Amino acid sequence: MFAYIIPTFVIIFAITFIWFVARHKGKNQTRSLSVQEDYDLKEIDIARIDRMEDGSEFEMYLYRLFLELGYQGVYKTVGARDFGADVVFTDREGVRNVVQAKRYTDSVGISAVQEVFSCMRYYKAKKAIVIASAKFTEPSETLAGINHVKLLDRDDLISIIEAFKKDDIQAVKDRIEAEPRMILESWREANSPVLHEIKKDYKAEQYVKKAMGK
Secondary structure, three states, X not given: OHHHHHHHHHHHHHHHHHHHHHHHHHHHHHHHHHHXXXXXXXXXXXXXXXXXXXXXXXXXXXXXXXXXOOOEEEEEOOHHHOOOXXXXXXXXXXXXXXXXXXXXXXOEOHHHXXXXXXXXXXXXXXXXXXXXXXXXXXXXXXXXXXXXXXXXXXXXXXXXXXXXXXXXXXXXXXXXXXXXXXXXXXXXXXXXXXXXXXXXXXXXXHHHHHHOOO
16 A cells, blocks of 8 residues: 555656646746836837847837827737737827838838728728838838828838937827828829829730730
């Protein structure tokens, strides 16, 4: 009987030890995550943003920044089903904005503009912004200008960070809420009785005409 008790005791001890180690490890992981998120926003600069592991850290930074700026109605969207927006906030005029965050090293392409613009109705927003740690491509700037989407590139982000470090909240908000670059030619042409063709694929047209025998 004594021989039976010893193995049982060993098994119980082993299970208890494994549970304790796992629990302790879980606490350490939770603590490290808390420390990682519990940083002073004024310690963040563009170099720190460039070293972030993925886009979710940049999204969290912007989420906290908008809260620190005192905006109303600030919340972070659910990552898996955000429909194109990462952060939502209400500006000083009481207008809801959707924000897409792009922590890129290469230029930000046209899809960022398409996504943030297309999700405006879902979030019942009237303005859309893309904030990036890089520059934007020319096509993305063109599409943004036509659709009244605000683009804040790397230079804008650096200016926002520097102003925030100096507690110049007014300057930060003025840059975030500034009117986007607009391209009005397309709207004027849309209201014109004569609609001009844009980006016409002449090769496709010739192929179809030949196939149809025209």
